[in-house]
Amino acid sequence: MTEHIVPKRTYYIIFGILMLCTYLTVQAAFFDLGPFNTVAALTIAVFKAALVVLFFMHVKYSTRLTWAVVAGSIFWLGILLALTMSDYLTRAWATYG
């Protein structure tokens, strides 16, 4: 396996984008977007997390096995959140029946 050394320039660029996104997420919180405030905050957070995972954590340059494990973590987190919320978000429905 040839080791891939991520150039420092890449780290600086990612750092800049992360800082910019932090600024944007604070600014976005002060606009009344209704339910989209949360959507905007989470979208920016997911984008930032993806940059950290891909570049700072080198997943972009990692083996397919590492990709599978990372995707697995997202998949299982998805199960945790989806099954939990499918219960809690639908409890009120019974009252309308």
Place this chain on the structure above:
Amino acid sequence: MSDSPTTHREHHPALAHHFGSLAEQKEASTLGMWVFLVTEVLFFGGLFATYAIYRGWYPEAFAAASHELDIMLGAINTAVLITSSLTMALAVHAAQTGDRRRLMIMLVATMVLGCAFLGIKGVEYHEKFVAHHVPGLDFQFEKEYFRHAQIFFSLYFVMTGLHALHMIIGLGIMAWMLRWSWNGTITRDYASPVEISGLYWHFVDIVWIFLFPLLYLIGRHG
């Protein structure tokens, strides 16, 4: 010796005997750390699910309680942590290129930023104690949201507290890496301890990337 390619790979001091090569060893340790991080994702995932349920039930109380958090300190801490991720990434770069001096400087920088984060967090906790916003310790809040604001602050302290605990463990790992850099254990051929420590540090950063908007930035308009 460690900087020259070894012809008898089993003689490389950093290679454990049950691995065929340094590359294989590095792959195994990286994968091991990622598997651990999967369990960490689910560990924090349970807390985020709890947060989602209660915020869904009591959105007004969560917004009112969130307004009590200092958005400025939260934003500064986010910047501090992202900067520490940069210095961590640069430490990994220094380790991979065999620049021992820069590696140690970057590890120390990462630790200093980590301590700064915890210090600011401490200031925030202190404010909460003074303002009686700690559930169970003479909690005070406007009457309408008294009960449900306690749920928010309970989640606030548990989530940021567990995050801070991860930071403290991270500082311990950085101190360990600093020692290994100092005594020459970390070399260009054997940078993986720093690399997987970096994975842990960046993961803790990611947790904060989600905690900051979810705890500090609820209903800030209006």
